[in-house]
Amino acid sequence: MMLEAREITFSFGQTVALRGATVIVYPGEILAVMGPSGSGKSTLLHCLAGILVPDRGEISFAGQRLDTLDEGARSALRRDRFGFVFQFGQLVPELTAQENVALPLLLGGTSRSAAMGEAAAWFSRLGLDGLERRRSGELSGGEAQRVALARGLVSRPEVLFADEPTGALDSLAGEQVMELLTATARERNATVVLVTHEPRVAAYADREVIVRDGRVTSAVSVAL
Amino acid sequence: MIPLALRLTVAGGREALTRLVAIVLAVAIGVALLLATLAGINAVNAQNARYAWLETGFTPESRTARQGVDPLWWQVTGDTYDGKTIARVDLAATGSHAPIPPGIAHLPGPGEFYTSPAMSALLRRTPTAQLGDRYVGRQVGTIANSALPAPDSLVIVVGRTVADLSRIGLAERVTAISTTVPSSCSDCPAAIGINANGITLVLSVVALAILFPVLILIATATRLAATRREQRFAAMRLVGATPRQVSLISAVEAATATVAGIALGFPLFFAIRAPLAGIPFTGAPFFPSDLSLTLLDVLIVAIGLPVAAASAAWIALRRVQISPLGVTRRVTPRPPRAYRLIPLVAGILQLAYFTVVGPPETTGGQTIAYVAGFGLILVGLICAGPWLTMTGARVAARRARWPAALLAGRRLADNPQAGFRAISGLVLALFVTSVSVGVITTLVAAAGPSSGAATSGTMVNYFWRDSAGQLVSSVPSVPTSTITNLNAIDGVTGVTVIYQKPAVRPDQAGPDGLVLCAQLTQTPAIGRCSPGATVAAIDSKFGNGFGRRSTFDQAVWPSAPITPEALAALPVHVLVVSTNGSTAAVETVRTELENAFPRRFPPDTLSSISPDSNRLLAGYKQLADVVILVSLPIAGCSLAVAVAAGLTERKRPFSVLRLTGVPVAMLRRVVALETVVPLVLTATVSIAVGFLAAQLFLHAQLDQTLVAPGPQYYVIVAVGLVAALAILGSTLPMLSRITGPEAVRFD
Numbered sequence: 001m002m003l004e005a006r007e008i009t010f011s012f013g014q015t016v017a018l019r020g021a022t023v024i025v026y027p028g029e030i031l032a033v034m035g036p037s038g039s040g041k042s043t044l045l046h047c048l049a050g051i052l053v054p055d056r057g058e059i060s061f062a063g064q065r066l067d068t069l070d071e072g073a074r075s076a077l078r079r080d081r082f083g084f085v086f087q088f089g090q091l092v093p094e095l096t097a098q099e100n101v102a103l104p105l106l107l108g109g110t111s112r113s114a115a116m117g118e119a120a121a122w123f124s125r126l127g128l129d130g131l132e133r134r135r136s137g138e139l140s141g142g143e144a145q146r147v148a149l150a151r152g153l154v155s156r157p158e159v160l161f162a163d164e165p166t167g168a169l170d171s172l173a174g175e176q177v178m179e180l181l182t183a184t185a186r187e188r189n190a191t192v193v194l195v196t197h198e199p200r201v202a203a204y205a206d207r208e209v210i211v212r213d214g215r216v217t218s219a220v221s222v223a224l
Numbered sequence: 225m226i227p228l229a230l231r232l233t234v235a236g237g238r239e240a241l242t243r244l245v246a247i248v249l250a251v252a253i254g255v256a257l258l259l260a261t262l263a264g265i266n267a268v269n270a271q272n273a274r275y276a277w278l279e280t281g282f283t284p285e286s287r288t289a290r291q292g293v294d295p296l297w298w299q300v301t302g303d304t305y306d307g308k309t310i311a312r313v314d315l316a317a318t319g320s321h322a323p324i325p326p327g328i329a330h331l332p333g334p335g336e337f338y339t340s341p342a343m344s345a346l347l348r349r350t351p352t353a354q355l356g357d358r359y360v361g362r363q364v365g366t367i368a369n370s371a372l373p374a375p376d377s378l379v380i381v382v383g384r385t386v387a388d389l390s391r392i393g394l395a396e397r398v399t400a401i402s403t404t405v406p407s408s409c410s411d412c413p414a415a416i417g418i419n420a421n422g423i424t425l426v427l428s429v430v431a432l433a434i435l436f437p438v439l440i441l442i443a444t445a446t447r448l449a450a451t452r453r454e455q456r457f458a459a460m461r462l463v464g465a466t467p468r469q470v471s472l473i474s475a476v477e478a479a480t481a482t483v484a485g486i487a488l489g490f491p492l493f494f495a496i497r498a499p500l501a502g503i504p505f506t507g508a509p510f511f512p513s514d515l516s517l518t519l520l521d522v523l524i525v526a527i528g529l530p531v532a533a534a535s536a537a538w539i540a541l542r543r544v545q546i547s548p549l550g551v552t553r554r555v556t557p558r559p560p561r562a563y564r565l566i567p568l569v570a571g572i573l574q575l576a577y578f579t580v581v582g583p584p585e586t587t588g589g590q591t592i593a594y595v596a597g598f599g600l601i602l603v604g605l606i607c608a609g610p611w612l613t614m615t616g617a618r619v620a621a622r623r624a625r626w627p628a629a630l631l632a633g634r635r636l637a638d639n640p641q642a643g644f645r646a647i648s649g650l651v652l653a654l655f656v657t658s659v660s661v662g663v664i665t666t667l668v669a670a671a672g673p674s675s676g677a678a679t680s681g682t683m684v685n686y687f688w689r690d691s692a693g694q695l696v697s698s699v700p701s702v703p704t705s706t707i708t709n710l711n712a713i714d715g716v717t718g719v720t721v722i723y724q725k726p727a728v729r730p731d732q733a734g735p736d737g738l739v740l741c742a743q744l745t746q747t748p749a750i751g752r753c754s755p756g757a758t759v760a761a762i763d764s765k766f767g768n769g770f771g772r773r774s775t776f777d778q779a780v781w782p783s784a785p786i787t788p789e790a791l792a793a794l795p796v797h798v799l800v801v802s803t804n805g806s807t808a809a810v811e812t813v814r815t816e817l818e819n820a821f822p823r824r825f826p827p828d829t830l831s832s833i834s835p836d837s838n839r840l841l842a843g844y845k846q847l848a849d850v851v852i853l854v855s856l857p858i859a860g861c862s863l864a865v866a867v868a869a870g871l872t873e874r875k876r877p878f879s880v881l882r883l884t885g886v887p888v889a890m891l892r893r894v895v896a897l898e899t900v901v902p903l904v905l906t907a908t909v910s911i912a913v914g915f916l917a918a919q920l921f922l923h924a925q926l927d928q929t930l931v932a933p934g935p936q937y938y939v940i941v942a943v944g945l946v947a948a949l950a951i952l953g954s955t956l957p958m959l960s961r962i963t964g965p966e967a968v969r970f971d
Contacts, residue, residue: 051462051548072466078548079464090459093452094232094240104463106228151463 001060002027002159002191003048008057008067009214010043017043018054019214025159030182030192032205037197040214042163045195049082049161050074062158079108083152083160083190085181087167090148091136097147098123098132104155122150126180142173149181153188160185163195171200178204225469229476232456244481246445246865251485251533253858254438255525256492260500261431262521263493267514268506272405274373277325278311281396283404290399294319296331297386299395303826304814305346305355306807310378312359316389323401325381327371332383335361340372340379354811358818374508432595433656433851436602437858440649444862444869446478446537447645451873462548471538478537482530489525560611560640568604568913571597575920583925594921598659601917605655605910609648612909613902614640620901628890632897640902646870647903649862650948651910653855654941658914659921660848661937662930666922669931682749683810685799685817685827702796706820710801713816715809718746718802722764723794725784735761737797738784747802749830751779759784759791764798799827856944860951867899867955871962879963888960895959899952907945 003025010018017040025031025048035041046052047059050066051074059066061081066074083104084090091100098119099106105115123132126146136144145165152160162181166174182204185192196202209216233244280286281298295318303310317331324331328338337359339347344366347356359382367379389395457470465473501510574597584590614637621633636643644651702721710719722737739762741753753760760781799817803809810829817827871878878891919930 046549072468075461075464075466075469077464078462082464084462086462090462092232092456092459094456099231103460107225107460107463107465107469112227 001025002029002062003193004058004060005044005048005054006058006060008044008047008054008059010040010047010052010054017214018047020057021211021214021216023048023209023216025191025193027191028189029207030185030194030205032202032208033193033195033211034197034199034202034208035211039211041195041197041211044211044216045161045163045193048193049084049159050077079104080155081158083155083157085145085148085152085160085162085165087164091144091151093136096133096135097128097139097143100136100147101150101154103151108155119150119154122154125184126150140173141169142176145169145173145177146180149177149184153184153190156188157190159191159193161193164197165194166196166198166201174201225472226476229473230480232473233477233480243445244484247442247478247481248484248488250438250441250445250861250865251482251529252488252492254435254442255486255489255529256496257431257434257438257854258525259489259493259517259521260496260515261435262525263497263515263517264431264500266516266518266521267501267510269405270514270516271373271506271508271510273403274371276403276405277371277401278313278379279404280325280398280400280402283402285404286398286400286402287396288399292321293399294322295397295399296322297384297389297395298398299389301826303358303818304828305350305378305811308378310343310380313379313381314384314389314395315381316384316386318386318397323399325371325401327367327369328365328381330365332361332364332381334383334385334388336364337361337380337382338365338367339363339381340367340377342376343378343380346378350811351808354808354815357815369511374504375511376509430851432599432602433660434854434858436652436656437649437855437862440606440652441858441862441865444645444649444866447866447869450869458548474537475534479530479534482533486526486529559637560614562611564607564611565604566607567600568608571600571602571604572913572916572920574600575917575924578924579920590925594925597921598917601913602652602655605651605906605913606648608909609644609651609902609906610640612906613644616901616905617643620897626893628893629897632894632901635894636898636901642870643898643902644906646863646866646899647906647948649859650856650903650944651859651906653852653859654907654944655910655914655917656855657852657937657940657944658911659918660851661933661940662915662918663922664848665933665937666918666928666931667926670926670928682747682830683801683803683813683817683827684830685801685821701792702799703820706816709816709820710813713803713809713812715804715806716801716813717804718743720744720747720750720800720802721796722762722798722800723791724797725761726794735763735781737762737764738786738791738794739781740788740791744781747800749802750800751781754780754782757781757783758788759786852940856940856947859944860947863899863948864951864955867895867952868958870898871895871955871958875962878959882963888963891959891963892956895956896952900949903945903948911941 001024003023005021005023007020007022008018009016009020019040021040021044023031023033023044033041033044043052047054047067050059050061050069053067057067061077066077069077078084091097092103095103098116101119101122102110102112102115105118106112110118120132123129126149128143128146128150131139131143131147136147139147145168149165152162160181165181166177169177178201181192184190192205194201194205202208211217232240234241278300281300286298297314297316297318299314301312301314303312313325315325315331316334322331332338344363347359347363350356359380361383367381369375372379453474457465457474460470460473461467497515498512501512501515503509574593578584578593578597584593617633617636617640621630621637624630624633707719707721710716720739720743722739725736725738739753739760741757741760744750744753744760744762751762761784762781763779799821801813801817803813814827881891882888915930922928922930
């Protein structure tokens, strides 16, 4: 298995978001995490990605405990082995689109020229040619999401975490982003954890789990 | 990582650039003022050092016998012309190996003198009877600047014969020129020179008063676009930046802005150096070169400030945990508690403590005590401000009748720190203004009303007084020719001779002199005889202040049982000459008296026995004006930056409100109320605390009671508040511009 959450609980102050959630993510699969608003699906993704540390329970990544790592080690993991695409691009507004894509590599110590070169390759791959020097405020929602996708994939992650990646897009732009995301992930044999409440988006996944009241209540395999 | 941080700092878009420029300007102003303060302290010391040679004769080092050195007869006199002090050095060498004072190449021979450039100019433009006749001989050279305390110093070195000078009882035989500065010389009479320690105390308070608003401005500018920065850091954390990397980026940003501010601050300091040198806050202006910096000063500013800025940024980020999902505070923000009043109360209590037990004895102790007290109050106002703001906002929200008042009240109550931050600079400036104006107004009032012609035109020549007011000598009689000469001077209206009362020492209380009533009528400024008296007993001190308060014109002196004939046989104690008050008459009388009775303490007018203290007071007034003029605009800048920052931070919620139909006018009212409510509340507290602190200081240090300030103060406060409202008004048009529908779009 690639990722495993076992009996994890997590609370925001008095509000309990996860109540003993358990889920397994297999290598190379695209897993859709579905559920109604406030069910805890985003919190589950954040715990799996090492952004949040569960109050109880265990998280493992490639056989290694993730929840016991310190903040620096989890940051390194996010930088080197994980990629992220969230509902809002989470782009750094002061940087150009190309610099945003190169950012994980720059943070990892790659030289500027190498990082920018690597980033440039993703622009043509994702149909973003000509947008390299634009800032996030000058991009459309779909363009910003594709830049975020490029940034999520540039460090060749083993796992790509996508939290409502099409939530702010119209259906056409949403489909374009999902097609690119899944196609690139399959091409790279990357595992994808995809949080969504839209069945249309979940349809791109290999398997679905449903989160309700902080628990993973069911798992559904999707025939490809 | 550092190149990336630099890239984000200098090319991070318009907001980042605005923030950078604001911080750079704020730091530049701070650096310039800090350098000016350090240079000011150096200048006081440099000026003080150039007074040292004028203390020759008073210090033991100058009187120690030395092999191979011919002693020099030496006498320093604090002379006066039209309210300005003249340092007069009379000297006579006993041989060719006598020491030479600084600033001149050779000792002047008998009948020769050297003068400072300002003294030369004064001699040239003044009739000789008023000044030049005091210095017999010819000018043989000019004293170099290296020996002059100030560019406008009036100094004259007069050559005399040994026989001539040794005849004057107070001349000393010296073997070396003194290098002991006045403030370190316990035996020096302080007739000439400055109290450098006291001035350093004033300068420390002034520096504190100016630097505090600057620090507020820097802090406000640093918080510009804080939310945006924190979002950016969160995005970086999401893609794997470690907390250390984020801290490093923040520290590089802060250090870059500080380095740029320092680079701008140094030229700014040199630009203001010349005008600063002209402010006579020691009683005399500085040479611009006096305002110099030591290598240590430069290193402290050039290296210390960026390190301090980077450290502050590092610490600030440690307080705010930048999570990959956004910003979370380590500590849940709680409403400010009443304990925030403790530093303010502690500062007031500290000043009050010295009113009970008295001020510390040493100047150093006083410096620490008052700087700590005022510093504590300044910090206390900053700490108490949010609590006061919250308290006022809660009351305002409870009683709100309009949506704008409700919104503003709730927002202020929820985040009083942000509301107070905008006006904190102004609150401190008002405190500083209240203290400065309160103290200065009281000192001016204590110095008495501006002297009338009677006191300013009445010249008094004491024959007995030395530095401690003890009897030194008297003259058996005043030559008739002197009386004739004095009466012949144009503008002289009378001459009165006060005789020494037998068996009464002049330093004892009560009338110590006797005066002929026929003469006393000619000098009405020192009172009149009781009806029917021929001879009256009179207090030759004219009160403790030597008549400065000019109250003796109403005095009625009792009759004394002595005949005019017996009176004429007594030694002469004081000579009083009444004039019409014109400079020509007063200075001609002074010249006549000095030549007739050469003494260490020359004659002076009743109204200006201590012209130095008046001049020092004028210097302090000017300095207080500088503080007010500097701190108020800086506070205004802080307000503008803070209001603009607040609007930018909240453009999204405001935009959403507009989209839901809230008119811009109401948003403007919300923003205006958010500033006006805390401003009125905390400004009132600040002014009240300012006057209280001034009263405590005056009572403890000078045993005086605060005098209500004049209209000038209310004008300053009104101008400050109107300017604040104008600044606020100038930012409001920004509101409609930045809260368009596009601001709701998430990027």
